């Protein structure tokens with residue numbers, strides 16, 4: 013996929029098992045590496061002869077997804093299960109065989125992913141059912157979701173070879189379901205990737221526009237930020253504050269897009285297009301560093317946020333401050349400890365992340381029942397209320413489904429006639445009725461987001477009903493109806 017800079021180095025073409033092994037070796041034990049190698053050989057044999065839509069052999073997909081998680085230094089058992097995640101569903105090899113070879117823990121992960129199956133977007137009802145399955149799996153073992161995210165991110169990255177409708181469906185589902193779950197689990201990097209990749213497929217023009225705006229902004233700022241970071245580094249040292257790392261962090265595209273929309277597209281009103289991240293040893297150092305920054309540069313009023321004292325609902329911790337920096341330019345600083353930093357990037361997955369010393373971080377207390385109840389409320393609430401989806405660019409659009417689960421993109425209030433013409437002119441001309449979510453409706457019924465629509469045809473029908481012109485919403489339908497009706501008149 014062009015233009016997806018964030019994942020290009022992770023999903024490089026021709027990635028091999030050697031790359032994966034080298035990566036796992038950097039934090040895992042030799043036994044871990046042996047299991048990873050064995051799982052690769054096992055999966056490759058099982059998928060032998062299978063290819064993906066793009067033509068490459070199937071094993072490339074689980075390999076790439078596993079590599080993605082290894083890059084995050086995830087627990088080797090998760091990496092192994094990711095290599096095996098499509099084996100039970102797509103091949104003749106059973107879970108029993110996997111269990112014999114890889115033991116109960118890895119098998120239970122693969123089983124969890126397999127149980128979720130390949131979610132299909134087919135009308136709201138069945139969809140909510142699928143979602144419930146997802147929450148059950150998540151509650152049983154959150155690691156299943158981590159694998160699912162990697163699977164989905166690689167699928168989104170390689171969507172180009174799929175037909176447009178299917179791309180739209182997968183991207184929409186990722187944007188609406190997967191990204192909010194990742195967000196709720198505090199997995200900021202993954203949430204950003206899911207959103208940006210989906211954004212690309214759903215609204216490519218907007219994506220490219222924002223990408224260009226961000227690039228132009230950043231190219232003018234690189235040298236300036238280097239200078240700022242240098243000054244701060246020196247000043248922290250002078251004050252005896254141990255600084256682990258200072259780096260610039262650019263805002264993810266979809267999140268920048270949302271902000272730009274709110275700020276009438278004035279990039280100069282967005283203060284965190286690139287933020288300076290300051291990573292320190294202790295919480296006390298964070299407050300000390302805040303003092304140092306405020307002594308160097310004057311803070312903007314009302315822009316100091318202490319998420320250490322008051323974490324965000326998803327657990328996010330940091331201190332943010334926006335200052336009139338060097339030459340009066342406005343710069344945002346994000347101050348945090350290494351532990352907060354890992355938690356921000358990996359969220360609940362931080363628990364399975366190995367640090368630089370190859371040590372697995374201690375488990376975090378997560379009250380699953382409460383967490384899950386909240387996530388369910390949030391996501392399912394949104395699903396049953398698909399009508400007023402809050403995301404701006406869906407406002408004038410609805411997405412409805414064919415009985416096969418394909419997504420059709422229509423303007424607000426479109427009718428079954430619009431839907432029929434969108435699929436095929438012949439279907440429009442011959443349509444005589446419609447079933448929406450398994451109920452018969454009249455052809456002027458406005459469709460709603462998430463409806464599943466089935467068109468009933470009258471085989472001998474010759475021309476569309478001119479009355480439809482009063483209710484259709486698409487130009488395509490209007491033109492077809494007019495043409496057919498006019499031809500009829502001329503012939504007479």
Ligand code: MN
Pocket residue numbers: 073097098163
């Ligand atoms: Mn997969």
